[in-house]
Amino acid sequence: MAPKAARTVFVCQECGGRSPKWAGQCPDCGAWNTLEETVATPERPAAARGQYAGDTGVRRLSEVPRDEESRFGTGIGEFDRVLGGGLVPGGVVLLGGDPGIGKSTLLLEAVARLAAGHGALYVTGEESLRQVGLRAGRLGLSGDGLQLLAETRVEAILDTAAREAPEVLVVDSIQTVHSEALGSAPGAVAQVRESAAQLVRFAKRTGTVLFLVGHVTKDGQLAGPRVLEHMVDTVLYFESDSGSRYRLLRAVKNRFGAANELGVFAMLETGLKEVKNPSAIFLSRHEKPVPGSAILVTREGTRPLLLEVQALVAESPLSNPRRVAVGLDGNRLAMLLAVLHRHAGISTFGEDVFLNVVGGVRVGETASDLPALLAVLSSLRDRPIPQDWVTFGEVGLAGEIRPVPNGPERLAEAARHGFRHALVPRKNRPPRGEAPKGLEIIAVERLDEAVEALS
DSSP: OOOOOOOOEETTTTTEESSSSSSSSTTTTBSSEEEEEEEEEOOOOOOHHOOSSOOOOOOOOGGGGOOOOHHHHHOOOHHHHTTTSSSTTTTTTEEEOOOSSHHHHHHHHHHHTTTTTEEEEEESSSSOHHHHHHHHHHHHHOOTTTEEEEEOHHHHHHHHHHHHOSEEEEEOOGGGOOOOTSSSOTTTTHHHHHHHHHHHHHHHHHHHHEEEEEEEEETBBSOOOOOOHHHHSEEEEEEOOOOOOOEEEEEEEETTTTOOEEEEEETTTTTEEEOOHHHHHHHOOOOOOOOTTTEEEEEEEEEEEEEEEEEEEEOOOSOOOOEEEEOOOOHHHHHHHHHHHHHHHHOTTTEEEEEEETTSSSOOOGGGHHHHEEEEEEEHTOOOOTEEEEEEEEEOOTEEEEEOOOOOHHHHHHHTTTTTEEEGGGGGOOTTSSOOOOOEEESSSBBHHHHHHTO
């Protein structure tokens, strides 16, 4: 008698929802082309899954301790900055990024330093222990107190962690780990979700700091169910331009610190080295003023950052001129060009407009509006902006220059790097006597005023 074929279901890679047959759209979350075939496994009862967050029972809010979380640093300043000041006992951190960008290198260096004063266990599911040792040798790490384990079965990982009782546990990567309770292959949605849930429960119950390394898709998003990001306390992404030696570590979620915090590293032969003054590497500082360049003071998390915004405006051979923005929102560029025409009388209808933020940094805040328009205007007129000028401000559809948060910190950063003139929104002008020494503040309220100030 032929063996009975295993029953299959289609599981959504975004939300983990199940469907008995394939469909172009997930019936649960509405995502397209995310259903993939997998072997059906019975759901585990709630009693077998155990408690998730550790504490049980009902307590009044006034009875819950409100002491500040005790933290301990990793010894890598930029890493600690992105984490919100250090590691919190029981915190779970998910680290994602492209292959080879430096995820394993950063974590190995961090836990090797932590092992001197805190117990640390590094679990590798993708590399052999010899490969990890060779990497440690290239990085110059002794790692006397660091324990290594090559294992992919989550039950064995948890048994070892319970026996060794480390303060820091690294699992590299979560897509290689599987649970015996499920029959699907490692990396499947059900396996990733169940394995992560067991590891998170262990971290919360024991107060262990847990690092999970996650693979990313071709779109740059973490692979696996989106619920994985909701299960953890902190989500970090590595970013880098192709061929660049600089790596940007960004916090997109952090329950213990500021979201969108940014850390900057340089990839060298000896590993990742932190860049403590990133403004200096993102400013090209041309030998003489060049058209189409404006200096922006942006803010990434708690850090003010100086960036160069470059624009190139050229006559277009096309009936529909191109609008290309790298590092900024392309739709917002089209809107700003319309504002420039309507409220400053400057048209770019027959011109291609290219905009780029130097260094591969992506700017999401509206403080880049005014520098972007001034860079476009400088390129269009072939008239450079003075090198000691810096600017920031949001541009509204009515042509007004709106203030942005944390103006004093931005101005202080500009003055620290030797800038002498700052073109800012009027409401960001500091009170008399409080402006940074040596920095002239030019406050504007309308876009035409900003254009006139640079004429």
